[in-house]
Amino acid sequence: MANYTTEQIRNVVLLSHSGAGKTSLTEAMLFSAGVINRLGRVEEGTTVSDYDPDSIKRRISINLSLLPCPWNGSKINMIDTPGYPDFLGEVKAGIRVADAAVTVVCAASGVEVGTELSWGHAEEAKLPRLVLVNKMDRENADFARVLAEIQKKLGKKCVAIQVPIGAQQEFQGVVDIIAMKAYMASKGEEREVPSGVKAQADSLREKLVEAVSDVSDEIMAKYLDGKEVTSEEIRTALKRAVAAGAIVPVLVGSGLQNVGVSLLFRNIIDYLPSPAAMTYKTTDLQSKSEIDVKADPSAPLSALVFKTSADPYVGKLTYFRVYSGMISSNSQVFNSTKNAQERIGQLFLVRGKTQETVPQVIAGDIGGVAKLAATSTNDTLSTKERPLSLAAIKFPPPAYGAAIYPKTKADLDKLGLVLPRLVEEDPTLHVRREMDTAETILWGLGETQIEVVADRMQRKFGVEIRREIPRVPYKETVTAKVQAEYRHKKQTGGHGQFGHVWLELEPLKRESGFEFTERIVGGVIPKNYIPGVEKGVMEAKQEGVLAGFPVVDVRATLFDGSFHPVDSSDMSFKIAGLQAFKKGMAEADPVLLEPVMKIKVTVPDNYTGDIISDLNTKRGRVLGVSPQGGISVIEAMAPLAEVQRYAADLRSITQGRGVYSMEFDHYEEVPSFITQKIVEARRAEKAAEKA
Numbered sequence: 105m106a107n108y109t110t111e112q113i114r115n116v117v118l119l120s121h122s123g124a125g126k127t128s129l130t131e132a133m134l135f136s137a138g139v140i141n142r143l144g145r146v147e148e149g150t151t152v153s154d155y156d157p158d159s160i161k162r163r164i165s166i167n168l169s170l171l172p173c174p175w176n177g178s179k180i181n182m183i184d185t186p187g188y189p190d191f192l193g194e195v196k197a198g199i200r201v202a203d204a205a206v207t208v209v210c211a212a213s214g215v216e217v218g219t220e221l222s223w224g225h226a227e228e229a230k231l232p233r234l235v236l237v238n239k240m241d242r243e244n245a246d247f248a249r250v251l252a253e254i255q256k257k258l259g260k261k262c263v264a265i266q267v268p269i270g271a272q273q274e275f276q277g278v279v280d281i282i283a284m285k286a287y288m289a290s291k292g293e294e295r296e297v298p299s300g301v302k303a304q305a306d307s308l309r310e311k312l313v314e315a316v317s318d319v320s321d322e323i324m325a326k327y328l329d330g331k332e333v334t335s336e337e338i339r340t341a342l343k344r345a346v347a348a349g350a351i352v353p354v355l356v357g358s359g360l361q362n363v364g365v366s367l368l369f370r371n372i373i374d375y376l377p378s379p380a381a382m383t384y385k386t387t388d389l390q391s392k393s394e395i396d397v398k399a400d401p402s403a404p405l406s407a408l409v410f411k412t413s414a415d416p417y418v419g420k421l422t423y424f425r426v427y428s429g430m431i432s433s434n435s436q437v438f439n440s441t442k443n444a445q446e447r448i449g450q451l452f453l454v455r456g457k458t459q460e461t462v463p464q465v466i467a468g469d470i471g472g473v474a475k476l477a478a479t480s481t482n483d484t485l486s487t488k489e490r491p492l493s494l495a496a497i498k499f500p501p502p503a504y505g506a507a508i509y510p511k512t513k514a515d516l517d518k519l520g521l522v523l524p525r526l527v528e529e530d531p532t533l534h535v536r537r538e539m540d541t542a543e544t545i546l547w548g549l550g551e552t553q554i555e556v557v558a559d560r561m562q563r564k565f566g567v568e569i570r571r572e573i574p575r576v577p578y579k580e581t582v583t584a585k586v587q588a589e590y591r592h593k594k595q596t597g598g599h600g601q602f603g604h605v606w607l608e609l610e611p612l613k614r615e616s617g618f619e620f621t622e623r624i625v626g627g628v629i630p631k632n633y634i635p636g637v638e639k640g641v642m643e644a645k646q647e648g649v650l651a652g653f654p655v656v657d658v659r660a661t662l663f664d665g666s667f668h669p670v671d672s673s674d675m676s677f678k679i680a681g682l683q684a685f686k687k688g689m690a691e692a693d694p695v696l697l698e699p700v701m702k703i704k705v706t707v708p709d710n711y712t713g714d715i716i717s718d719l720n721t722k723r724g725r726v727l728g729v730s731p732q733g734g735i736s737v738i739e740a741m742a743p744l745a746e747v748q749r750y751a752a753d754l755r756s757i758t759q760g761r762g763v764y765s766m767e768f769d770h771y772e773e774v775p776s777f778i779t780q781k782i783v784e785a786r787r788a789e790k791a792a793e794k795a
Contacts, residue, residue, distance in 0.1 A: 108179040110399045110468040111380040114372055115181045115425070117202035119195065119226060121218030122164055122187030124210040125238040127153045129359030130171050130184050136365045137173040139455070143362070152456040153184045157563060158556045166556055168194040168411060170423065170454040170470060175369045181470050187218050189760055190550035193499045193532035195222060197410045197481075200497045201425035201470065204376035205231045206368070207258075208238050211245035211271070211356070214253045217760040223258050232376055233352045236368060240268045241275045241358040248304075251354060258352075263315045264308045265342070265353040266367065267301050278356055278364045281309040282335050282342075290362040316341040319350050339374065346375045379468030384427045386484075389440055389491040397428040397492070399467040404490040405429030405437065407465075409483045410497060414525040414564070419475045423454065424465075424485060427494060431471070431485065432464040440491040441483040446476055481531050499531045501765060502547035503751040506554045507575065509544075511568040519544075522565045526557060533557065540577035540654060550751055576745045578782065579697040579771060580648030580689075581657045585610040588688030592680040593671075603676030605629070605637055606664035609688040612657045614697075614771060618645055622662040629665045629677070636674035637662050640681030649689045650696060650779070651786035656771070657697075660685060696774040696782060699744040704737065705754065707762040712736040714757050722746035723775075741769060 118126045127146050130153050134140045144150035149160035153169040165186040173180045185191075185198040199205070205226045209219055226233055235258070237250050247268050254262045267279040269286060277288035279297050284305065286295045297305055313333050317324040320341035326333050345351035355371060357364025379399035386406050388395050397406055411423040424431075431437060433451045438444075452459040454472045465471035479485070482496040510516040523546075527533045534547040548554050554571060561567045587608050594601040612619065620638050629637070645655040662681070703724070705715055709731060715738055716726055724742035747766065754762045774782065 106174065108469070109380075110401065110466060111378050112178045113181065113378055113380075113468045114178065114376055115183070115201065115203045115379065115468070115470065116372055116376060117183040117185060117195075117198040117205045117226075117231070118208060119185060119199075119205050119219075119222035120187050120208035121210070121213070121216035121222075124187060124208045124213070124216075124219070125359045126184055126187065126208050127151050127165055129208060129236070129238055129357075129365070130169075130182055132359045132362040132365045133173050133180075133182060133369070134171060134455075135362060136369070137175055139173060152458075155457040158559055161559075162552075162556075164188050166191055166194075168198045169456055172453060172455055172470075173369070175373065178373050179469075180369065180372055185222075187222075188552065189218065189221070189755070190548070190553035190556075192549055193530060194411075195225060196499055197497050199225055199229050199231065201408065201410045202231060203379055203382055204372075205233045206372070207233055207235045209235060209250060209254060210242070211237050211240045211247060211250055212242045214250045215257045220257060221760065230349060232346050232349060234346075234368075234371060234376065235262055235352055235354045236364075237268075237354065237356045238359055240271055240356055240363070241273070241361045243272055245271045245275070247271060247356060254354060261315075261350060262352045262354050263312050265312060265371070266355045266364070267305045267308060268356045269298055269301055275358060275361070275363065278367055279305050280367065281305045281312060282338050284309065284335075287364070287367060290365075292364075292366040313338065315351055316345060319345040319348070343375050347377050347381070379427075385495065386427070387493040389493055400428055401430045401466040403428040403467065404492065405431065405486050406492040406494055407431060407437075407485040408494045408497075409479055409481055409485065412479075412481045412529055414529045420528075421472055421474050422476045422479055423470070423472045425470045426465050426467050428467050428492075429487075430464050430466045431473075433462070437485045438488040438491060439479050439483050440486045440493050442478045444478040445488070446479055446485065448473055449475060480528050497531075500549060502532060502534050502549060503764065503766070504550050504554065505545045505547045505574050505748070506551075506571040507538075507541075507543040507573065508546050508558075509570045509572070511570060515567050515569065518565060518567045519569070522561055522567050525565075526561065530557075538574065538577060540579075541575040543574055545574050546571075550755075573748060576748075577699060578651065578653040578774070579656045580650050580653045580694055581655060581697055582609055582611050582689060582692035582694055584691075584693040586688050586692040587663075588684045588691060590680050590684035590687055592676050592683065600668075600671035601673065601676040601679075602668035602671035603633070603636075603673075603678075603680035604666040605662060605677065605680045605684050607641070607681070607684040607688050608661040608663055609685070609692050610659050610661075611692075612659055614657055616657050618656055619659040620662075621659065624662060624664070629662070629667055630672075633667060633672060633674060633677040634662065636677035637665075637681035639674075640678035640683075641685045643678075644682040644685040644689075648694060649686055650694050651783045652790070653696065655689065660688075696779045697771040698774045700741050700769050700772050701744050701747060701766045702769040703740050703742055703747065703750070703764055703766045705740070705762060705764040706735060706737050707754075707758050709734055709736050711758045711762060712738065715754075715762070718753060718757060722750075743774075744768075 131151050159166045169184040171182040183198040185195045269277040279286045317327045383396045406428045407424045407426040409424045413421040435448045439446050484494045486492040523535045536545045589606050592603040648655045724740045727739040730737040
């Protein structure tokens, strides 16, 4: 690829609901730019963007893909992102390093849930945008209906600057209503506007002039005077309005038929900003102050690592966006996040799975490098003399957990090495060892993401795992104060065994833990045997008498007993302590405790009633509902056992529009009718293990 200046670069992220045709669109763009000589197809797994075997298998984008396209002396770094909600982390990374966005809407399906969610993320990042109504060749495609839907759901600032010529099988080309010219078929041959769409084009041009007049006093004056507004005046005002976020131009096309793609390129270059026009916030670590930097190759270096890929053959691949300065091949940079010097080897530009070596990556551009030692996603690369820090990507917190078990001993040995590499590759994944259940829990954004990770572990690293719903870490406690005696007496050929203890068990306040105390007087049990009793009690509390769960919130007090001067030993008193504790637990009205989670659900107002009803069926208690301008925030408590798969339930109820956070709050008693079911299930499980 030729060398480009910062002014010639555009960094554009593609956003949409899953299935709106982003990947086919990028394929058409690469073909039109002359980067590839034949159009790949998603169905055949031959696209440049979806090269990952998991994407090919599922026919959905799973990873962010970088797709640089040269066009008329400019370089457009297209960032194709997944539309499926389980891979939101990739979307967040793409938005963070882009300067603008193209939101793709299907001409048949219209504005879908994923469209609205990705639009919200782009709004939050304040990205200038274009909207492309794609798949105009598809059955049921209707531009007028979809345009009205876009303006209703995404805002009145979305204004058409193109009109399709025909629709569905009759889709032939696109009318540019600024120039009032038609561009036919995939070659984009310029013609006069067909009479069949002239009235619609005139009407939409009038609305466009109306919209730009709000941001241009000159156009407003001409508009009010009834004078003709020139195409050049519209373009100049529109460029300012798009950059300010006041107007979002709506375009049309078909990625599959490669119609309207050359016009999309032109509009990206004309209306979306280059890095040279932007100012970026960074923190000067020496002065501890926030400063603005420009995308100037001669400025001090600041580059953000936004993606890390673990490859068992090539090693670690690191993708970065340079905000200021430049990085050269075979040089040194300073990782200001890790406070470590990093050696840069051969730099490359990435296009799908291919890499093209380059001598340097300048301000505004995106590049990659292999085998960095300390650097990972969200790190800032700068210089030791002027350490800068860029704002990190805010990845969504994990909401779905699966207990993972290695299938073989060999898999177990590899698992500890593979999991950290996968977590480094995808920051939305978390791994936690649950001590109470002795399980390794892999957390992510949804079931599909965890399935993909399992497939990736097997394919990349040869590790096979089983996935199960995590066990609930129940506890046991007592509700009555009791005294229990146990005399351990055993006669053998030589010395016998003798230990005799009295224990008092009493309930403690919730979250108090477990206490062992003693109030032995008169030496009825010698002091050197008391630690043996404690060992027995501490061992016994690991498995309660109800269902074998750990015992908490109990005080066990050793208050009496007796010993034999010859036959007593530490082991005798350990056994006596253990058995006395079990006996006391059985008599002290034991109960099960379950973890209760605090849940915060954010949903559109019209789903509030459904969410509350669903929480009630999950033994939940709603603590409060806070309406916040069309959005409701519902706070509730619910047992973990009922909400382990809440991510899927919420997605189903709200069609993906709801989000939630969940954290442990406290333990409380399990209702008796549920306790019985848990106890029976636990007994069956233990019987199966023995069999």
